[in-house]
Amino acid sequence: MFPYVPATDSDKRYMLDKLGLDDIEDLFKDIPDNIRLKTGLKLDQPKAELEVMSSLKELADQNLDASKAAVFLGAGAYDHYIPSVVKHLVSRSEFYTAYTPYQPEISQGTLQAIFEYQSMICALTGMDVSNASLYDGASALAEAALMAADATGRNKVLVSATVNPESLRVLKTYLNTKGIELMIIPMHDGVTDTEVLKDKAGSDTAAILIQSPNFLGYIEDLSEAEKAAHEHKALFVISVDPISLGILRTPAEWNADIAVGEGQSLGSPMSFGGPGLGFMACKSALVRRMPGRIIGQTRDINGKRGFVSTLQTREQHIRRDKATSNICSNQALNALAACIYLSTVGREGIKEIALQCWHKAHYAASAMTRTGRFSLAFDQPFFMEFPITSDLDPDVIQSSLLKNGIIGGLSLEKYYPELKNTILYCVTEKRTRLEIDTLCSVLEGLK
Amino acid sequence: MTILEGLYYSKDHEWVKLEGDKAYIGITDQAQLELGDVVFLELPEPGDEFSAGDSIGVVESVKAASDIYTPVSGRVVEVNAELTSNPERVNEDPYGSWMVVMEIADHAELDDLMSPEDYKAYCGQEE
């Protein structure tokens, strides 16, 4: 017997008798004999719960996790504090064992939570409307580019080289397969080269895509990019870190048409890069071009408030090949986590967390650079990540830090060949002064 | 289902009302019945030019979306903006709810459309 399959032998016998069949095999007669699997799968014997858990623990123990090391690595996935309530509430199985809310009358829990999630994403970004989530920040950026191409009827997208390289790769894949031209605007002094951007933007530009804080952690001045986009009637798309929006200027204040980003920071663990949360919000005029599910408020026949999936004609199950996207499953549970997280930290918490990131990162940067041996790669305002250059091999730094229980930053040369011996550090609110000081003393002790 | 006299009908369930060179175009009673409550309309811009059979817009209900195909070629001279803000009019009065006015190039195209009698028979067949 298997714990997840309740049918007993006598149940099966009874059911087969009802069907007038001798054997379960009779139900598989439509599968031609040629292609039947005759030998059985070459997998291990079934394991008991204790055995499965011990196999998995053995694998988990071979990984160095954030409970055992201080993480100074960011670059798109972040070690932020997750309040206990988030995990407890997300783990309620009424939420996580439900399907997509196809029957709204018995899915009000999920529907209302997503409606609240949409409301809070709008509050954070300042945008008019949010969808119910996309796979991750990278695919959200790609979807925004497709959306812009569709909305403008144009076939060329400009993206800054300071966008997260993971997102850039995903963007390339999506646009390449669809036959949309992608032009990368170079970096200058750690931020987007706006002179090149202004030069390249034109009447064939569907969108300008910029990330701020950018991949190097620097806060971009987006005024020129905004002008360049709107002067040519292209859409202006900003990719943002949602935690930074606790204090920093919003995409709406920069007059973005679409805001996207990775929402893992909002209550989801890093989980080796997934599942995360792609969020997307836009101006109301674009709502019918938006990919993915959208939840709206309405009333039932007794006048009681309720929530439903709405504007569904955009979606694949109705529009098929003319849908705004092929997305069906999204990241609903991560959106729920974000909703609970934002409810928990609230108006004050999101500010305090962002401020702590700011202060700790700036403390760390000045402590690391005090001897003069390490320096900031560029002189630009940053939020909680910053690139540090030295004459030391990043691998040497990395392994010394590991020996001291620290997961160091990301070596940038792989992404930007000009940035040799440069490491991108991230300091979230979780890092303590002691951890930062330890990091600095390890660095200073290196020969 | 209502079918009005004096209009031309297409197989995609659009109607055409001719006034000189101007063709008023909408969707038929049959079309709105099949769609259900209309919630949204997307219409072209004045000045856009189309050939007969082109999709000039979309009409949507909660669970369906269908393209609006122009039965005649020409240039859009006017769009019924009132409908986009009150899409329920399409259900209430499909023949009063013209969606676009086209300045038509070729009157002969009207010969390819159905008369009220033919359209009635056509809808009967489709059942």
Next chain:
Amino acid sequence: MSYDRLIIECSKKGRRAYSLPRLDVPETALPDSLLRAEDAALPEVSEVDVVRHFTNLSQKNYAVDIGMYPLGSCTMKYNPKLNEDAASLPGFSDIHPLQPESTVQGALKLMHEMERMLCEITGMSAFSLQPAAGAQGEAVGLMIIKAYHLHKGDEKRNRIIVPDTAHGTNPASASMVGFKVTQVKSNEDGEIDLDDLKAALGEDVAGLMLTNPNTLGLFERNIELIAKLVHDCGGLLYYDGANANAIIGKARPGDMGFDVMHLNLHKTFSTPHGGGGPGSGPVGVVEKLKDFLPVPVVSKSNDKYYLDWDRPLSIGKVKAHYGNFGVVVRAYAYILSMGAEGLQKVSETAVLNANYMMHALKDLYELPYDRTCMHEFVLSRLKDNPENITTKQIAKRLLDYGLHPPTTYFPLIVREALMIEPTESESIESLDRYIDALISIAHETVEAPELLKEAPHDTPVRLLDEVSAARTPVLKWND
């Protein structure tokens, strides 16, 4: 009166649900020019408020942990709790995707093993765990098909064939990848019409997407011939794994002639649907397509696992990092629990359960394709239906019985479709209760039709006004 509050309506200035350690470093001034003008208007509530709010919301949901959830083509099977525990081990949930490879050997090994097991289960040669869900898997598979043809210098193949029973994601994915879509008809047996398929094939066909068993729950018996026809014209065969629960341990897409496929770990391999996601849609390919898989690929050398990025023919990346790893961990635990023997029990029991239900209901409900079904079956309207009761009304009435309705109005080729997939998770008692409810509803349509016309009666909210929701959208709390 059931709970009816938004979290923002619980907000009161001064309340807090979080605490942070006191800032232990000196402050650094912030330039005003960088700052937002106003605070983000998030709620201010206590921890008690948060817990009560979301607990109350959770109680307005139906879920697999409450009862049977027979959504056709969705495979709403039980989600083992062990899998949740496994995924939340800190060694899996608290690792960073860009950590040095030497510090994540366990995670890489798990992925490597998972790919190997999925190859064995499907008969494919290689898998990528990167796609975040089935639809993204489809897009990846189609990108691979496109890249393969282009690599061979064959630039004319711009068309994908899908049957009229296909999931909406199939044509949507094809279009996203820049293909044109040709739809082929189903025949009277509910399978692909071979003549229509032959007519659709040609030099410009890149491939055929097929779900097998199809969305009518019927096995495409001509699959070998279909594969030959598509291959003979130079196209490739894509397997949509949405219905793989019917065949695991019994037959493999690789042996049927498919070249590329995806699996939905959140269907066949028991990971939870989470109210809509996250899913995971690994893509498998035959030998000749291996080089086109997304980067990076997990490889092994000298007993060390590493990420191989050096793959010039790869289609690139479709998702940040390596996929929905947390979902993969759950599915991995499931495969270990079930083993070869258990997975075979899964498909056998799922198919037996579906046939048992179909047999019990076909006297009262029309069964357009009356033959042995696989893991699901599709009913049409009631045979005795004087009041023209619709499938929607039947579905809403099931809510009053405390049950989740089947998939409705899909596949599109069956009028008033009711598509039922019980899965192997349901006991005979649970199947009988569901059957009894559908029989009882069949009687009500004749004896008390008003009960159906006004259903549901006993749900947290009753029929909702979807028309006004779409005409005048309210998409956030201050709209």
